Amino acid sequence: MADISIKGPIVPSDEAWIYDWFGIECANPKAVNSAIAKANGEKLDVYINSGGGDIFAGSEIYEALRSYKGDVKIHVVGLAASAASVIACARESEITPTAMMMVHNVSSYAEGDYHDMKHQAEVLQKANKTIANAYIAKTGMSEAEALALMDKETWLTAQEAVEKGLCNAISKPQQNSTVQLAASYNSGMLPKSVIDKMRNQLTNEKQKKQAQTKLNLLKLGGKNI
Numbered sequence: 001m002a003d004i005s006i007k008g009p010i011v012p013s014d015e016a017w018i019y020d021w022f023g024i025e026c027a028n029p030k031a032v033n034s035a036i037a038k039a040n041g042e043k044l045d046v047y048i049n050s051g052g053g054d055i056f057a058g059s060e061i062y063e064a065l066r067s068y069k070g071d072v073k074i075h076v077v078g079l080a081a082s083a084a085s086v087i088a089c090a091r092e093s094e095i096t097p098t099a100m101m102m103v104h105n106v107s108s109y110a111e112g113d114y115h116d117m118k119h120q121a122e123v124l125q126k127a128n129k130t131i132a133n134a135y136i137a138k139t140g141m142s143e144a145e146a147l148a149l150m151d152k153e154t155w156l157t158a159q160e161a162v163e164k165g166l167c168n169a170i171s172k173p174q175q176n177s178t179v180q181l182a183a184s185y186n187s188g189m190l191p192k193s194v195i196d197k198m199r200n201q202l203t204n205e206k207q208k209k210q211a212q213t214k215l216n217l218l219k220l221g222g223k224n225i
Contacts, residue, residue, distance in 0.1 A: 004045070007049045010084060018198050028057060039068075053084075055130075055131060062089070065087065066090045076093060093166075096158065101167070103150050103154050108123070
C-alpha cells in the first residue's frame with residue numbers, strides 16, 4: 001500500500017522546485033508518477049486537499065491515476081477544487097464530512113486586439129469542455145449539466161458531492177483532522193511574474209558563480225584574462 005498526497009497548488013513539474021524554494025507544498029505530475037512507479041501495482045491511497053492549479057498538470061495526474069493497474073482509493077480530506085476536483089474523479093473516492101468540492105470554468109489571461117480576445121475566449125470554452133469530460137465520466141451527467149455547474153462556480157458539501165456522483169461515499173471523520181476555510185478562494189499558485197523572476201534571478205546568480213569560479217581557477221594558474 002502506498003500514499004500519494006495532492007496538497008497545495010497543482011503545478012507543472014518543471015515549476016515545482018520554485019515552490020520548494022519558498023517552502024510551499026505543491027503537487028506535480030512528476031512526483032505523482034514517481035510514487036506510482038514505486039507502488040508497482042500495490043494499492044494506492046490518494047489524499048486531496050488542494051484549491052487546484054494548472055489544468056494540464058491536473059489532467060496528467062488524473063490520467064496517471066485512471067490508468068494505474070492496481071487499486072486506487074481517493075480521499076478528499078479538505079478541499080478538492082478546480083483541477084483538484086478533476087483528479088478526485090479519476091477513481092473510486094470518498095469525502096470526509098467536513099470537506100468540500102468546487103467546480104468552475106477554466107481561467108486564463110490574454111493581451112492583444114479583439115481577435116486575440118476572441119481566440120482566447122474560444123480556447124477557454126474548449127478547455128471547459130475537456131475538464132467537463134472528467135465529471136461526465138465520473139457521474140454520467142450530460143455535458144450541458146457539467147458545464148452549467150462549472151459556469152456558476154458550484155461549491156459542494158460532502159453530501160452534495162455524493163448526491164451529484166462526484167464522490168462515491170462519505171467517509172468517517174479522521175481523528176485530529178483540521179479543516180481551514182477562507183472567505184476568498186485562491187488556488188495558491190504563484191503568479192507567472194514571480195516564477196519568471198525566480199528563473200531569471202537564479203540563472204543570473206548561477207552564471208555569476210560560474211564566472212567567478214573560472215576567474216579563480218585562472219588566477220591560480222597564473223593566467224590573466
